[in-house]
Structures are given as C-alpha cells and as structure tokens.
Amino acid sequence: MKTKFKKVLVSERLPEGGQNVIVISGDGKSGTCYFLRGLWHGQKNGEPKYWLEEVTDNEEEMSELIHHISETMPSGSSLQEKAQTLLTKLKTKES
Numbered sequence: 024m025k026t027k028f029k030k031v032l033v034s035e036r037l038p039e040g041g042q043n044v045i046v047i048s049g050d051g052k053s054g055t056c057y058f059l060r061g062l063w064h065g066q067k068n069g070e071p072k073y074w075l076e077e078v079t080d081n082e083e084e085m086s087e088l089i090h091h092i093s094e095t096m097p098s099g100s101s102l103q104e105k106a107q108t109l110l111t112k113l114k115t116k117e118s
Contacts, residue, residue: 025083028075037061038074046071086113 028045031038038044038058046056052068063071089106096103 025080026077027080029078030073031076032073033071038076045075047073047075082113086110089113 048068049072057064093106
C-alpha cells in the first residue's frame with residue numbers, strides 16, 4: 024500500500040500522543056519530534072508550525088475509477104464531462 028504525507032497545521036489539529044512525527048517550524052526548518060501529553064519533545068528548531076501525517080495514497084485507484092466512469096457514461100453527459108476534466112487534470116499533474 025502506498026502512502027504519502029499530508030501537512031497539518033498545529034493550530035488546527037495535533038497528532039495522537041505517543042508517536043514520533045516530522046515537524047516543520049515557522050521558518051521552514053524540519054526535524055523529527057516526539058509528541059506526548061500535549062508536549063513536543065526533542066524539537067530543536069523552535070515551535071512546530073506543521074506536522075506531517077502519513078495517509079494512504081488512493082490516487083491510482085481513484086484515477087482508475089474516474090477512467091472507468093469516463094468510458095462507461097453516455098457521451099456528453101455531465102458526469103462523463105466531469106470525469107474527462109478530472110482525467111485531464113491528473114495527466115497535467117503527472118507531466
């Protein structure tokens with residue numbers, strides 16, 4: 024299973040306690056930090072502004088589903104047009 028990291032603002036949500044996370048400070052410096060009981064331990068670059076959350080990368084499966092919708096919907100239908108638009112965006116992103 025592929026994963027990717029999502030940048031999360033510390034002010035919006037904190038990681039679950041008892042884990043090491045990658046953090047980014049306000050000046051852009053990164054490092055690892057242990058988060059436990061609402062405190063950051065081992066941070067040497069100032070207070071973290073962001074932390075990176077590892078999430079499942081479903082992009083490939085979603086792309087396949089959109090491609091299937093694009094091929095099976097009647098030509099000119101709004102759903103088929105939206106699927107084509109999303110496929111174009113994905114192809115542009117890959118380039």
